[in-house]
Amino acid sequence: MIISIALMMMLAAPAGDPVGDGRRAFSACLTAQMQPSLEAKLSLEAFRADLKTKCAKEEDVFRKAVLAADKADGMPLKGAQADADDQVLEYVEKISGEYADYQSTPR
Known part of the structure; x- marks a missing residue:
């Protein structure tokens, strides 16, 4: 199981405020992309490009x-x-x- 710093930060944000909610959603989206990308053996550059595409909505909400x-x-x-x-x-x-x-990390 992958536990990330982003997930811990996401859980630490208080609930019910737009920034916290946006932060949690963006962080969750980013974290959700890790395992499938590792399994697909994406390069770091491809992973980052994938994040931009797959988490665009959550990034926009957080940014706003x-x-x-x-x-x-x-x-x-x-x-x-x-x-x-x-x-x-x-x-x-x-x-x-x-x-x-x-x-x-060798598997």
């Missing part, structure tokens, strides 16, 4: 929730966009790192 929360907190649009980009990238990099680790 982060933007809305940041703007509501008074952050300028450019800063809010950078924050959303950083948060999305952090999740993708974490799951990509886990994927690369599993890929390099």
Whole structure:
């Protein structure tokens, strides 16, 4: 069973808020792609491309929730966009790192 950092982070977010809900859905989508991709022996680049396609909806919802929360907190649009980009990238990099680790582990 694959337990990932992204899954742990997903479970730690409080329920009932748009950012937390978006974060959980995005993280769950990313995590769900790992096992099938490992079984298909996708390269890291193909895995990342697959994430972009298969988790696009969840990424968009998460990104919009982060933007809305940041703007509501008074952050300028450019800063809010950078924050959303950083948060999305952090999740993708974490799951990509886990994927690369599993890929390099002899079975």
